Amino acid sequence: MRQLLVTAHVLGGFLSIFALTFALPLGWSLAVADGAHRGFAYAAATSAVIGVVLWLSTRRLGRELQPRDGALLVVASWLFAAAVSTIPFLVELPHLSFTDAFFEAMSGLTTTGSTVLSGLDTLPQSVNIWRHALQWFGGMGIIVLAVAILPLLGVGGMQLYKAETPGPMKEGKLTPRITQTAKYLWLLYAAFTLACILSLRAAGLSWFESVCHAFSTLALGGFSTRDASVSGFESPAVEMIMVAFMLVAVLNFATHFTAIRQRSLKVYLRDSEAFWVLVVIVGSCLLLGGYLYWQGVYPGIVESLRHATFNTVSLATSSGFMSADYAQWPLFASMWLMLLATVGSSAGSTGGGIKMIRAIILVRQAGHELTRLIHPRAVRPLIVGGQVVDQRIVMAVLGFMLLWGVTTTVLVFVMLATGLDFVTAVTVVVACVNNLGPGLGSHGPAQNYQALTDFQTWALAFAMLAGRLELMTFFVVLTPAFWRK
Numbered sequence: 506m507r508q509l510l511v512t513a514h515v516l517g518g519f520l521s522i523f524a525l526t527f528a529l530p531l532g533w534s535l536a537v538a539d540g541a542h543r544g545f546a547y548a549a550a551t552s553a554v555i556g557v558v559l560w561l562s563t564r565r566l567g568r569e570l571q572p573r574d575g576a577l578l579v580v581a582s583w584l585f586a587a588a589v590s591t592i593p594f595l596v597e598l599p600h601l602s603f604t605d606a607f608f609e610a611m612s613g614l615t616t617t618g619s620t621v622l623s624g625l626d627t628l629p630q631s632v633n634i635w636r637h638a639l640q641w642f643g644g645m646g647i648i649v650l651a652v653a654i655l656p657l658l659g660v661g662g663m664q665l666y667k668a669e670t671p672g673p674m675k676e677g678k679l680t681p682r683i684t685q686t687a688k689y690l691w692l693l694y695a696a697f698t699l700a701c702i703l704s705l706r707a708a709g710l711s712w713f714e715s716v717c718h719a720f721s722t723l724a725l726g727g728f729s730t731r732d733a734s735v736s737g738f739e740s741p742a743v744e745m746i747m748v749a750f751m752l753v754a755v756l757n758f759a760t761h762f763t764a765i766r767q768r769s770l771k772v773y774l775r776d777s778e779a780f781w782v783l784v785v786i787v788g789s790c791l792l793l794g795g796y797l798y799w800q801g802v803y804p805g806i807v808e809s810l811r812h813a814t815f816n817t818v819s820l821a822t823s824s825g826f827m828s829a830d831y832a833q834w835p836l837f838a839s840m841w842l843m844l845l846a847t848v849g850s851s852a853g854s855t856g857g858g859i860k861m862i863r864a865i866i867l868v869r870q871a872g873h874e875l876t877r878l879i880h881p882r883a884v885r886p887l888i889v890g891g892q893v894v895d896q897r898i899v900m901a902v903l904g905f906m907l908l909w910g911v912t913t914t915v916l917v918f919v920m921l922a923t924g925l926d927f928v929t930a931v932t933v934v935v936a937c938v939n940n941l942g943p944g945l946g947s948h949g950p951a952q953n954y955q956a957l958t959d960f961q962t963w964a965l966a967f968a969m970l971a972g973r974l975e976l977m978t979f980f981v982v983l984t985p986a987f988w989r990k
Contacts, residue, residue: 510563512577517559519582523589524552529638530593534631541629544596552589573987576978583970587611590639597632598622604959611966613639615973616855618727618825618942619965621955625732630713633730637720643973644724644855645694645758690758693765694855698723701750708742718743722750725855727825727942734827734950735815744815744828755782755822757853777890778851778862785861786821789845790814793838800835817842821849823857825942825950832949839945843932846941857940857972859909865889866902908976913938916968923961937965938972 527549534542590610594601601609605621612619613636625633701719706712714730721728731737735744753761756779764772773779794806794813803809815828820842831839848864850856869887876883887894913934920930929946933954936944943950948957957965971979981987 509577512574512581513559514563515574515578516581516585517556517561517563519578520552520556520585520589521560522556523586524549524556526638526642527552527593527635530631530635533634534629537630539629539631541593541597541631544593545631545635547596548589548592551592555585555589573981576981576987579974579978580970580982583611583614583974587614587970590614590635593632593635597629602959604962605955608954608962608966609636610639611969612942613637613726613728614643615940615969616640616643616724616726616823616857617937617940617969617973618721619937619948619969620728620942620953621957621962623732623953623955625730626737628730633717634713636728637717637726637730640724640726640728641698641720644726644754645690689762693758693762694723697750697753697761701746704746704750705743708740708746710738710743718747719750721826722747722824723754723855725751725754725822725824725850725857727819729826736828736830741811744811747826748815748818751818751822751824752783752786755786755850755854755856757851758855759853760851775890778865781865782849782851782861785845786818786849789821789841790817793817793841796838797834802834817845820941821845823850823939823941825936827943827950830949830951832945832951843935843941843945846939847935859906859939862889863902863905866894866899867906870899870903905975905977908980909938912968912971912976916964919964920961923958925961933965934968937968940969940972 527545531542531545531549534540534545587607587610590613591603591606594606594609595603598606601621608619608621611617618640620636622628698719701722702712702715705715705718710718717728717730718735720726727734729735729737735747738744756773757776760772760776760779764770790810790813794810797803797813798806798809803812812829812831815826816831818824819826819828820831823846831842847858848861850858850860852860852862866887866889869889873885873887876885887896887899916934916938917930920934921927925933926946929944929948932944932946933948934944936942943952948954954962954965
Protein backbone atom coordinates (compact mmCIF):
# COMPACT_ATOMS: atom_id res chain seq x y z
CA MET A 506 0.00 0.00 0.00
CA ARG A 507 2.81 2.41 0.89
CA GLN A 508 4.41 1.68 -2.49
CA LEU A 509 1.24 2.86 -4.24
CA LEU A 510 1.04 5.99 -2.11
CA VAL A 511 4.67 6.92 -2.76
CA THR A 512 4.10 6.45 -6.49
CA ALA A 513 0.90 8.49 -6.29
CA HIS A 514 2.82 11.34 -4.67
CA VAL A 515 5.28 11.68 -7.55
CA LEU A 516 2.55 10.96 -10.10
CA GLY A 517 0.65 13.92 -8.70
CA GLY A 518 3.63 16.18 -9.29
CA PHE A 519 4.05 14.80 -12.79
CA LEU A 520 0.40 15.42 -13.72
CA SER A 521 0.58 18.95 -12.35
CA ILE A 522 3.51 19.63 -14.66
CA PHE A 523 1.94 17.75 -17.57
CA ALA A 524 -0.91 20.28 -17.44
CA LEU A 525 1.54 22.83 -18.83
CA THR A 526 1.87 20.89 -22.10
CA PHE A 527 -1.63 21.96 -23.07
CA ALA A 528 -0.46 25.57 -23.23
CA LEU A 529 0.98 25.05 -26.73
CA PRO A 530 -2.23 23.89 -28.47
CA LEU A 531 -4.33 26.26 -26.33
CA GLY A 532 -2.21 29.24 -27.34
CA TRP A 533 -2.20 28.12 -30.98
CA SER A 534 -5.98 27.76 -30.97
CA LEU A 535 -6.44 31.27 -29.60
CA ALA A 536 -3.89 32.69 -32.04
CA VAL A 537 -5.54 31.22 -35.16
CA ALA A 538 -9.08 31.41 -33.72
CA ASP A 539 -9.99 27.85 -34.75
CA GLY A 540 -12.51 27.55 -31.91
CA ALA A 541 -10.94 24.45 -30.40
CA HIS A 542 -9.56 26.01 -27.23
CA ARG A 543 -12.14 24.63 -24.79
CA GLY A 544 -10.87 21.07 -24.94
CA PHE A 545 -7.33 22.09 -24.08
CA ALA A 546 -8.45 24.31 -21.22
CA TYR A 547 -10.54 21.47 -19.76
CA ALA A 548 -7.66 19.00 -20.15
CA ALA A 549 -5.15 21.35 -18.50
CA ALA A 550 -7.51 21.97 -15.59
CA THR A 551 -8.23 18.25 -15.17
CA SER A 552 -4.57 17.29 -15.19
CA ALA A 553 -3.69 20.08 -12.75
CA VAL A 554 -6.52 19.30 -10.31
CA ILE A 555 -5.83 15.55 -10.25
CA GLY A 556 -2.12 16.22 -9.88
CA VAL A 557 -2.47 18.70 -7.03
CA VAL A 558 -4.94 16.48 -5.14
CA LEU A 559 -2.63 13.46 -5.42
CA TRP A 560 0.38 15.54 -4.45
CA LEU A 561 -1.19 17.15 -1.39
CA SER A 562 -2.94 14.03 -0.12
CA THR A 563 0.32 12.04 -0.14
CA ARG A 564 2.84 14.80 0.62
CA ARG A 565 4.02 13.19 3.88
CA LEU A 566 5.07 10.00 2.09
CA GLY A 567 7.71 11.44 -0.22
CA ARG A 568 10.98 9.47 -0.30
CA GLU A 569 13.62 8.37 -2.79
CA LEU A 570 12.17 6.05 -5.41
CA GLN A 571 13.14 2.40 -5.33
CA PRO A 572 13.52 0.37 -8.56
CA ARG A 573 10.00 -1.03 -8.39
CA ASP A 574 8.63 2.46 -7.68
CA GLY A 575 10.26 3.72 -10.87
CA ALA A 576 8.73 0.98 -13.02
CA LEU A 577 5.26 1.51 -11.55
CA LEU A 578 5.50 5.27 -11.91
CA VAL A 579 6.57 5.03 -15.56
CA VAL A 580 3.61 2.81 -16.48
CA ALA A 581 1.15 4.86 -14.41
CA SER A 582 2.41 8.15 -15.87
CA TRP A 583 1.95 6.98 -19.44
CA LEU A 584 -1.54 5.67 -18.72
CA PHE A 585 -2.68 8.80 -16.87
CA ALA A 586 -1.09 11.12 -19.44
CA ALA A 587 -2.84 9.25 -22.27
CA ALA A 588 -6.16 9.35 -20.41
CA VAL A 589 -5.94 13.11 -19.79
CA SER A 590 -4.82 13.66 -23.38
CA THR A 591 -8.07 12.19 -24.68
CA ILE A 592 -10.06 15.18 -23.39
CA PRO A 593 -9.29 17.57 -26.31
CA PHE A 594 -10.20 14.82 -28.79
CA LEU A 595 -13.48 14.05 -27.02
CA VAL A 596 -14.46 17.72 -26.73
CA GLU A 597 -13.42 18.91 -30.19
CA LEU A 598 -14.20 15.70 -32.10
CA PRO A 599 -17.47 14.56 -30.52
CA HIS A 600 -17.90 11.69 -32.99
CA LEU A 601 -14.93 9.90 -31.38
CA SER A 602 -15.53 7.28 -28.71
CA PHE A 603 -13.34 7.21 -25.63
CA THR A 604 -11.74 4.04 -27.01
CA ASP A 605 -10.69 5.75 -30.23
CA ALA A 606 -9.60 8.92 -28.41
CA PHE A 607 -7.44 6.89 -26.01
CA PHE A 608 -5.92 4.99 -28.95
CA GLU A 609 -5.06 8.26 -30.70
CA ALA A 610 -3.51 9.72 -27.55
CA MET A 611 -1.54 6.58 -26.77
CA SER A 612 -0.38 6.38 -30.37
CA GLY A 613 0.89 9.93 -30.06
CA LEU A 614 2.63 9.55 -26.72
CA THR A 615 4.29 6.28 -27.71
CA THR A 616 5.30 7.83 -31.09
CA THR A 617 3.59 4.94 -32.87
CA GLY A 618 1.75 7.06 -35.41
CA SER A 619 -1.25 4.79 -35.93
CA THR A 620 -4.39 6.88 -36.26
CA VAL A 621 -8.14 6.37 -36.19
CA LEU A 622 -8.79 9.82 -37.64
CA SER A 623 -9.63 10.67 -41.23
CA GLY A 624 -10.00 14.11 -42.74
CA LEU A 625 -6.75 15.27 -41.16
CA ASP A 626 -6.52 18.07 -43.74
CA THR A 627 -9.64 19.71 -42.28
CA LEU A 628 -9.04 19.21 -38.55
CA PRO A 629 -8.70 22.37 -36.45
CA GLN A 630 -5.05 23.40 -36.52
CA SER A 631 -4.69 23.21 -32.75
CA VAL A 632 -5.94 19.59 -32.70
CA ASN A 633 -3.28 18.66 -35.23
CA ILE A 634 -0.70 20.60 -33.23
CA TRP A 635 -1.71 18.60 -30.15
CA ARG A 636 -1.40 15.27 -31.97
CA HIS A 637 2.11 16.14 -33.07
CA ALA A 638 3.06 17.68 -29.73
CA LEU A 639 2.10 14.40 -28.05
CA GLN A 640 4.62 12.65 -30.26
CA TRP A 641 7.26 15.26 -29.54
CA PHE A 642 6.83 14.92 -25.78
CA GLY A 643 6.77 11.14 -26.04
CA GLY A 644 9.77 11.06 -28.34
CA MET A 645 12.46 11.40 -25.71
CA GLY A 646 10.11 10.18 -23.03
CA ILE A 647 7.76 12.18 -20.87
CA ILE A 648 9.41 10.62 -17.88
CA VAL A 649 12.86 11.80 -18.94
CA LEU A 650 11.35 15.28 -19.12
CA ALA A 651 10.04 14.81 -15.61
CA VAL A 652 13.46 13.63 -14.44
CA ALA A 653 14.87 17.02 -15.38
CA ILE A 654 12.60 18.72 -12.90
CA LEU A 655 12.16 16.03 -10.26
CA PRO A 656 14.47 17.87 -7.82
CA LEU A 657 11.68 20.45 -7.65
CA LEU A 658 9.48 17.65 -6.37
CA GLY A 659 12.05 16.43 -3.88
CA VAL A 660 12.55 13.11 -5.63
CA GLY A 661 15.67 11.62 -7.24
CA GLY A 662 15.41 10.59 -10.87
CA MET A 663 17.90 7.81 -11.58
CA GLN A 664 15.40 4.99 -11.22
CA LEU A 665 12.98 6.72 -13.60
CA TYR A 666 15.75 7.27 -16.13
CA LYS A 667 16.71 3.60 -16.09
CA ALA A 668 13.08 2.52 -16.43
CA GLU A 669 12.32 4.82 -19.35
CA THR A 670 15.51 5.11 -21.42
CA PRO A 671 15.49 2.72 -24.42
CA GLY A 672 18.06 -0.01 -24.81
CA PRO A 673 19.85 -2.67 -22.77
CA MET A 674 22.86 -0.61 -21.63
CA LYS A 675 21.58 2.12 -19.30
CA GLU A 676 24.22 2.41 -16.60
CA GLY A 677 26.36 5.13 -18.16
CA LYS A 678 25.63 8.80 -17.45
CA LEU A 679 26.70 11.70 -19.64
CA THR A 680 27.01 14.06 -16.68
CA PRO A 681 27.52 13.49 -12.94
CA ARG A 682 23.88 14.34 -12.17
CA ILE A 683 21.06 12.50 -13.90
CA THR A 684 18.84 15.59 -13.93
CA GLN A 685 21.55 17.49 -15.78
CA THR A 686 21.78 14.63 -18.28
CA ALA A 687 18.05 14.80 -18.95
CA LYS A 688 18.18 18.56 -19.40
CA TYR A 689 21.03 18.36 -21.89
CA LEU A 690 19.26 15.64 -23.87
CA TRP A 691 16.10 17.71 -24.08
CA LEU A 692 18.01 20.84 -25.11
CA LEU A 693 19.67 18.86 -27.89
CA TYR A 694 16.31 17.40 -28.91
CA ALA A 695 14.76 20.89 -29.00
CA ALA A 696 17.67 22.28 -31.03
CA PHE A 697 17.33 19.58 -33.68
CA THR A 698 13.57 20.20 -33.78
CA LEU A 699 14.05 23.94 -34.33
CA ALA A 700 16.51 23.24 -37.15
CA CYS A 701 13.99 20.90 -38.76
CA ILE A 702 11.20 23.49 -38.50
CA LEU A 703 13.31 26.14 -40.20
CA SER A 704 14.44 23.71 -42.91
CA LEU A 705 10.89 22.62 -43.74
CA ARG A 706 9.75 26.23 -43.79
CA ALA A 707 12.55 27.07 -46.23
CA ALA A 708 11.40 24.14 -48.40
CA GLY A 709 7.99 25.75 -48.82
CA LEU A 710 5.78 24.37 -46.04
CA SER A 711 3.68 26.71 -43.93
CA TRP A 712 4.74 27.40 -40.36
CA PHE A 713 1.87 25.18 -39.18
CA GLU A 714 2.91 22.19 -41.28
CA SER A 715 6.58 22.81 -40.58
CA VAL A 716 6.03 22.70 -36.81
CA CYS A 717 3.82 19.62 -36.99
CA HIS A 718 6.11 17.61 -39.22
CA ALA A 719 9.25 18.65 -37.37
CA PHE A 720 7.67 17.43 -34.14
CA SER A 721 6.78 14.05 -35.61
CA THR A 722 10.04 13.74 -37.58
CA LEU A 723 12.34 14.20 -34.57
CA ALA A 724 10.04 11.98 -32.50
CA LEU A 725 10.07 9.38 -35.31
CA GLY A 726 6.32 9.34 -34.84
CA GLY A 727 4.78 9.51 -38.30
CA PHE A 728 1.71 11.67 -37.64
CA SER A 729 0.92 14.05 -40.48
CA THR A 730 -1.48 16.91 -41.12
CA ARG A 731 -2.66 15.22 -44.29
CA ASP A 732 -4.44 11.94 -44.97
CA ALA A 733 -1.98 11.34 -47.81
CA SER A 734 0.95 11.84 -45.40
CA VAL A 735 4.12 13.24 -47.00
CA SER A 736 3.01 12.15 -50.47
CA GLY A 737 0.51 14.99 -50.30
CA PHE A 738 3.32 17.55 -50.54
CA GLU A 739 4.79 16.10 -53.75
CA SER A 740 8.08 17.71 -52.79
CA PRO A 741 11.44 15.92 -53.07
CA ALA A 742 13.01 18.74 -51.02
CA VAL A 743 10.65 18.13 -48.09
CA GLU A 744 11.27 14.40 -48.32
CA MET A 745 15.06 14.77 -48.26
CA ILE A 746 14.95 17.17 -45.30
CA MET A 747 12.81 14.72 -43.37
CA VAL A 748 15.12 11.85 -44.35
CA ALA A 749 18.10 13.77 -42.97
CA PHE A 750 16.43 14.54 -39.64
CA MET A 751 14.99 11.03 -39.30
CA LEU A 752 18.54 9.71 -39.61
CA VAL A 753 19.63 12.18 -36.93
CA ALA A 754 16.82 11.09 -34.61
CA VAL A 755 17.42 7.36 -35.12
CA LEU A 756 20.94 7.58 -33.68
CA ASN A 757 21.66 7.56 -29.95
CA PHE A 758 21.20 11.08 -28.57
CA ALA A 759 23.99 10.39 -26.11
CA THR A 760 26.29 9.94 -29.12
CA HIS A 761 25.14 13.29 -30.53
CA PHE A 762 25.75 14.92 -27.16
CA THR A 763 29.23 13.46 -26.86
CA ALA A 764 30.13 14.44 -30.43
CA ILE A 765 29.05 18.02 -29.82
CA ARG A 766 30.80 18.22 -26.47
CA GLN A 767 34.05 16.85 -27.92
CA ARG A 768 33.56 18.72 -31.21
CA SER A 769 34.52 15.63 -33.16
CA LEU A 770 32.77 13.39 -35.68
CA LYS A 771 35.06 10.53 -34.65
CA VAL A 772 32.56 9.78 -31.91
CA TYR A 773 30.18 8.41 -34.54
CA LEU A 774 32.93 6.25 -36.04
CA ARG A 775 33.57 4.69 -32.63
CA ASP A 776 29.87 3.89 -32.16
CA SER A 777 29.43 0.43 -33.71
CA GLU A 778 25.66 0.62 -33.33
CA ALA A 779 25.48 3.88 -35.31
CA PHE A 780 27.70 2.33 -37.99
CA TRP A 781 25.45 -0.68 -38.46
CA VAL A 782 22.26 1.38 -38.34
CA LEU A 783 23.50 3.53 -41.21
CA VAL A 784 24.90 0.57 -43.15
CA VAL A 785 21.62 -1.34 -42.91
CA ILE A 786 19.45 1.67 -43.78
CA VAL A 787 21.59 3.00 -46.65
CA GLY A 788 22.13 -0.50 -48.01
CA SER A 789 18.39 -1.18 -47.92
CA CYS A 790 17.67 2.11 -49.74
CA LEU A 791 19.98 1.07 -52.59
CA LEU A 792 18.69 -2.51 -52.61
CA LEU A 793 15.01 -1.55 -52.75
CA GLY A 794 15.62 1.29 -55.20
CA GLY A 795 17.25 -1.12 -57.63
CA TYR A 796 14.60 -3.77 -56.95
CA LEU A 797 11.68 -1.39 -57.63
CA TYR A 798 13.29 -0.26 -60.88
CA TRP A 799 13.97 -3.86 -61.90
CA GLN A 800 10.35 -4.82 -61.16
CA GLY A 801 9.06 -1.87 -63.19
CA VAL A 802 7.23 -0.26 -60.26
CA TYR A 803 8.58 3.14 -61.34
CA PRO A 804 9.74 4.06 -64.85
CA GLY A 805 13.08 5.59 -63.89
CA ILE A 806 15.92 4.76 -61.52
CA VAL A 807 15.85 8.26 -59.99
CA GLU A 808 12.16 8.00 -59.06
CA SER A 809 12.71 4.46 -57.78
CA LEU A 810 15.57 5.60 -55.54
CA ARG A 811 13.60 8.63 -54.35
CA HIS A 812 10.62 6.62 -53.10
CA ALA A 813 12.76 3.73 -51.90
CA THR A 814 14.97 6.09 -49.89
CA PHE A 815 12.18 8.00 -48.18
CA ASN A 816 10.01 5.02 -47.32
CA THR A 817 12.96 2.83 -46.30
CA VAL A 818 14.31 5.49 -43.94
CA SER A 819 10.80 6.17 -42.64
CA LEU A 820 10.07 2.55 -41.78
CA ALA A 821 13.57 1.56 -40.69
CA THR A 822 13.52 4.42 -38.17
CA SER A 823 9.99 3.38 -37.07
CA SER A 824 8.58 6.75 -38.21
CA GLY A 825 5.80 5.53 -40.50
CA PHE A 826 5.55 8.43 -42.97
CA MET A 827 4.93 7.52 -46.61
CA SER A 828 5.67 9.17 -49.93
CA ALA A 829 4.06 6.29 -51.83
CA ASP A 830 1.76 3.40 -50.97
CA TYR A 831 4.45 0.81 -50.38
CA ALA A 832 1.76 -1.79 -49.67
CA GLN A 833 1.29 -1.87 -53.47
CA TRP A 834 4.96 -2.69 -54.02
CA PRO A 835 6.02 -6.33 -54.54
CA LEU A 836 5.60 -8.30 -51.31
CA PHE A 837 9.36 -8.70 -50.84
CA ALA A 838 9.81 -4.92 -50.66
CA SER A 839 6.96 -4.20 -48.24
CA MET A 840 7.87 -7.10 -45.94
CA TRP A 841 11.53 -6.02 -45.97
CA LEU A 842 10.39 -2.60 -44.75
CA MET A 843 8.44 -4.21 -41.90
CA LEU A 844 11.51 -6.22 -40.93
CA LEU A 845 13.67 -3.10 -40.89
CA ALA A 846 11.24 -1.46 -38.47
CA THR A 847 12.10 -4.05 -35.84
CA VAL A 848 15.88 -3.51 -35.81
CA GLY A 849 16.65 -0.18 -37.50
CA SER A 850 16.76 2.13 -34.45
CA SER A 851 19.58 2.81 -32.03
CA ALA A 852 19.22 2.49 -28.29
CA GLY A 853 18.87 5.96 -26.80
CA SER A 854 17.10 7.26 -29.91
CA THR A 855 13.45 8.18 -30.30
CA GLY A 856 12.82 5.06 -32.42
CA GLY A 857 11.02 1.86 -31.53
CA GLY A 858 11.70 -1.81 -32.13
CA ILE A 859 14.21 -4.16 -30.53
CA LYS A 860 17.11 -1.74 -31.29
CA MET A 861 20.21 -2.44 -33.36
CA ILE A 862 22.43 -2.93 -30.29
CA ARG A 863 20.38 -5.96 -29.27
CA ALA A 864 20.60 -7.37 -32.79
CA ILE A 865 24.40 -6.92 -32.72
CA ILE A 866 24.67 -8.65 -29.34
CA LEU A 867 22.48 -11.54 -30.51
CA VAL A 868 24.45 -12.07 -33.71
CA ARG A 869 27.79 -12.00 -31.92
CA GLN A 870 26.55 -14.26 -29.16
CA ALA A 871 25.37 -16.74 -31.81
CA GLY A 872 28.84 -16.59 -33.35
CA HIS A 873 30.38 -17.30 -29.96
CA GLU A 874 28.14 -20.33 -29.50
CA LEU A 875 29.18 -21.68 -32.89
CA THR A 876 32.84 -21.14 -31.98
CA ARG A 877 32.29 -22.92 -28.68
CA LEU A 878 31.08 -26.00 -30.53
CA ILE A 879 34.37 -26.13 -32.40
CA HIS A 880 36.58 -25.03 -29.48
CA PRO A 881 34.77 -26.08 -26.27
CA ARG A 882 37.52 -24.76 -23.99
CA ALA A 883 37.91 -21.38 -25.68
CA VAL A 884 37.18 -18.36 -23.48
CA ARG A 885 36.33 -15.32 -25.56
CA PRO A 886 34.56 -12.26 -24.16
CA LEU A 887 31.74 -10.68 -26.12
CA ILE A 888 33.00 -7.32 -27.36
CA VAL A 889 30.83 -4.55 -28.87
CA GLY A 890 32.31 -1.18 -29.74
CA GLY A 891 35.60 -2.08 -28.14
CA GLN A 892 33.96 -2.83 -24.78
CA VAL A 893 33.35 -6.18 -23.13
CA VAL A 894 29.63 -6.83 -22.76
CA ASP A 895 28.75 -8.13 -19.32
CA GLN A 896 27.04 -11.53 -19.32
CA ARG A 897 24.13 -10.00 -17.43
CA ILE A 898 23.44 -7.76 -20.43
CA VAL A 899 23.58 -10.75 -22.78
CA MET A 900 21.06 -12.59 -20.63
CA ALA A 901 18.87 -9.48 -20.42
CA VAL A 902 18.89 -9.26 -24.23
CA LEU A 903 17.98 -12.93 -24.56
CA GLY A 904 15.18 -12.47 -22.03
CA PHE A 905 13.91 -9.41 -23.86
CA MET A 906 13.89 -11.22 -27.20
CA LEU A 907 11.98 -14.13 -25.71
CA LEU A 908 9.42 -11.74 -24.24
CA TRP A 909 9.23 -9.83 -27.55
CA GLY A 910 8.63 -13.05 -29.47
CA VAL A 911 5.98 -14.31 -27.06
CA THR A 912 4.20 -10.95 -26.91
CA THR A 913 4.13 -10.61 -30.69
CA THR A 914 2.99 -14.20 -31.23
CA VAL A 915 0.20 -14.02 -28.64
CA LEU A 916 -1.09 -10.70 -30.01
CA VAL A 917 -1.03 -12.04 -33.58
CA PHE A 918 -3.20 -14.98 -32.54
CA VAL A 919 -5.51 -12.63 -30.65
CA MET A 920 -5.93 -10.51 -33.78
CA LEU A 921 -6.50 -13.63 -35.90
CA ALA A 922 -9.15 -14.82 -33.43
CA THR A 923 -10.97 -11.49 -33.80
CA GLY A 924 -11.26 -11.89 -37.57
CA LEU A 925 -8.27 -10.13 -39.13
CA ASP A 926 -6.56 -11.82 -42.04
CA PHE A 927 -3.04 -13.17 -41.56
CA VAL A 928 -1.06 -10.40 -43.26
CA THR A 929 -3.03 -7.67 -41.50
CA ALA A 930 -2.84 -9.38 -38.10
CA VAL A 931 0.92 -9.93 -38.26
CA THR A 932 1.79 -6.49 -39.57
CA VAL A 933 -0.46 -4.42 -37.29
CA VAL A 934 0.94 -6.23 -34.25
CA VAL A 935 4.51 -5.72 -35.45
CA ALA A 936 3.67 -2.08 -36.21
CA CYS A 937 2.23 -1.42 -32.75
CA VAL A 938 4.72 -3.38 -30.64
CA ASN A 939 7.59 -1.71 -32.53
CA ASN A 940 5.88 1.73 -32.48
CA LEU A 941 5.87 1.93 -36.27
CA GLY A 942 2.28 2.92 -37.13
CA PRO A 943 0.95 1.58 -40.42
CA GLY A 944 0.85 -2.12 -41.15
CA LEU A 945 -0.15 -3.86 -44.36
CA GLY A 946 -3.37 -5.42 -45.58
CA SER A 947 -6.56 -3.69 -44.50
CA HIS A 948 -4.65 -1.30 -42.19
CA GLY A 949 -1.83 -0.36 -44.53
CA PRO A 950 -0.25 3.04 -45.21
CA ALA A 951 -3.16 4.21 -47.37
CA GLN A 952 -5.72 3.30 -44.68
CA ASN A 953 -5.99 3.90 -40.95
CA TYR A 954 -7.11 1.98 -37.85
CA GLN A 955 -10.65 3.36 -37.75
CA ALA A 956 -12.26 0.05 -38.72
CA LEU A 957 -10.92 -1.84 -35.70
CA THR A 958 -13.36 -3.17 -33.13
CA ASP A 959 -13.15 -1.77 -29.60
CA PHE A 960 -11.43 -4.93 -28.37
CA GLN A 961 -8.83 -4.81 -31.14
CA THR A 962 -8.26 -1.11 -30.48
CA TRP A 963 -7.61 -1.61 -26.76
CA ALA A 964 -5.35 -4.60 -27.39
CA LEU A 965 -3.21 -2.65 -29.84
CA ALA A 966 -3.18 0.44 -27.60
CA PHE A 967 -1.61 -1.58 -24.81
CA ALA A 968 0.73 -3.22 -27.34
CA MET A 969 1.98 0.30 -28.15
CA LEU A 970 2.56 1.07 -24.48
CA ALA A 971 4.33 -2.22 -23.82
CA GLY A 972 6.52 -1.71 -26.87
CA ARG A 973 7.37 1.89 -26.00
CA LEU A 974 8.43 0.85 -22.49
CA GLU A 975 10.46 -1.97 -24.05
CA LEU A 976 8.22 -4.71 -22.61
CA MET A 977 10.22 -5.38 -19.42
CA THR A 978 9.15 -2.21 -17.63
CA PHE A 979 5.53 -2.80 -18.62
CA PHE A 980 5.25 -6.50 -17.82
CA VAL A 981 7.20 -6.43 -14.57
CA VAL A 982 4.37 -4.53 -12.87
CA LEU A 983 2.02 -7.38 -13.84
CA THR A 984 4.04 -10.07 -12.04
CA PRO A 985 2.99 -11.25 -8.55
CA ALA A 986 6.56 -10.86 -7.27
CA PHE A 987 6.43 -7.14 -8.01
CA TRP A 988 3.67 -6.63 -5.44
CA ARG A 989 5.15 -8.74 -2.68
CA LYS A 990 6.94 -6.95 0.15
